[in-house]
Amino acid sequence: MLKDITIGQYFPGDTPIHRMDPRTKILNVIFYIIALFSCGGIVGYALVLAYLIAAVRISRIKLKTILKGVKPLIIIIIFTALLNMFYTPGNELIHFWRLTITDAGLKNAVLMVARIIMLITGTFLLTYTTSPITLTDGLELLLNPLKKLHAPVHELAMMMSIALRFIPTLIEETDKIMSAQKARGADFETGNLIQKAKALIPILVPLFVSAFRRADELATAMECRCYTGGEGRTRLNPLHWQSLDTIGLICGIVLLIGVIVLRQFGL
């Protein structure tokens, strides 16, 4: 049940997209998102969609996996679609009870849904093809210039990798504690809101205790290995910029420029 959540799940593979430097992928996602929000018309959207489809095909991520990622957000998507459909002024198409669907509303709804799905899919593609550790490494390197401003970039990246590393562990732990308390007759399903909130105490207390214990052990283990922060630290797997990355980056920039040019022509 809890294990079925796919946030930030990584599907290992050996495609050009998997092999790309995380920095390239992060920058590409940023260009992609800017492009998506700069679209001026259908042609613009089609271009971004084509880019996305090409990326998905190259990465060999299954369509089913992608749909599964979109599924949890289906309510938000439907809600957005309905709001856009009924509340956009324009030429009336259908009218019943107090609701009016206009042509502009319909168009808005479709574009909005397309935009949300493309946004989610594009960002998920990043986490599907990049392991969390490489992702934080990439982020740390990209943010490196901020170190000049004394921003704790390395520390933030380290915190992020640790947090990502422990998500599955904590989920597993929660599952275990829930089972153990159920075996003692705990009931999480029935009762009103207050009773349900109270029923969480037997889960949350042991969970926090164990999270603190783990944090303590991890800190000790890190100190035992002489961890002192980012200063002078080298990497086990240094990131290398390849020609593949140059190509990827150029593709992203071309997409962004293309969309902006199309926008000038109102397409």
Added chain:
Amino acid sequence: MNPIIETKELTHIYSRGTPFERVALDSVNFSVNPGEFMGIIGHTGSGKSTLIQHLNGLLKPTGGQVLFDGTDIWSDKHFTRQVRFKVGLVFQYPEYQLFEETVFKDISFGPKNMKLSEEEIRRRVYEAAAFVELPDSVMELSPFELSGGQKRRVAIAGVIAMEPDVLILDEPTAGLDPKGREQILSNIRAYQEARGATVIMVSHSMEEIADSVERLVVIHDAHIAMDGTPREIFAHASELESMGLSVPQVTNVFLRLREMGLDVDTSVYTTEQAKAALLALKGGRPGC
């Protein structure tokens, strides 16, 4: 005698329909008789924990049935909840589930969920604490202040306080020192004798299992591979070895003695039996 718990073609598949699909139990048929002290052994990942979580309705079978006293425990929601109280399950490292401010409150969590009267809860908590030899002085302490072994016993008392007919323990002695182990094992035996309860114990230690149980079930790769008395099971030393298990050290010694040409009984599995067998070999004369 009718079995108190019985499984019929019990099958469990984790994460069905995903790339992470895994068959943890495959058509398992087994039964437990009332009052029995049963042991379950098996290699890591063989499906022991999965099996016992079915016996009190924590996991729902993906195929087959689990019967309690002849009734399918999933036949109605009320009954499933009743079974949770009748079949007490102590998880691996149960001390990590403690959460209350005091030991007393923690042990009373189960009885409270059974909606018992204040008095009855009190009686059960103190009785459960007595079974696991917790002194009254710790009852008002925070469970987090106790030693590892004491925490473990508080957690076990938390299940015993529900006075289950069947007590199931998943590796109750893992990570304890020999003294702590012996104490917990004797606590469990005390509960079984006093209540006439059925006990099922999962363990990795052959010595521990050999010393305690009357019947032994071996799980291998989601199947039940052997089922019988410890004597019967430990007679199959080579088969056990092929499943990544071993026989008690004493049995190993006797197997070696047999190899070296001594005519000894190799179905020995406790030190007591070993002593008797060696004395018999010497012609019943004690001393060296």
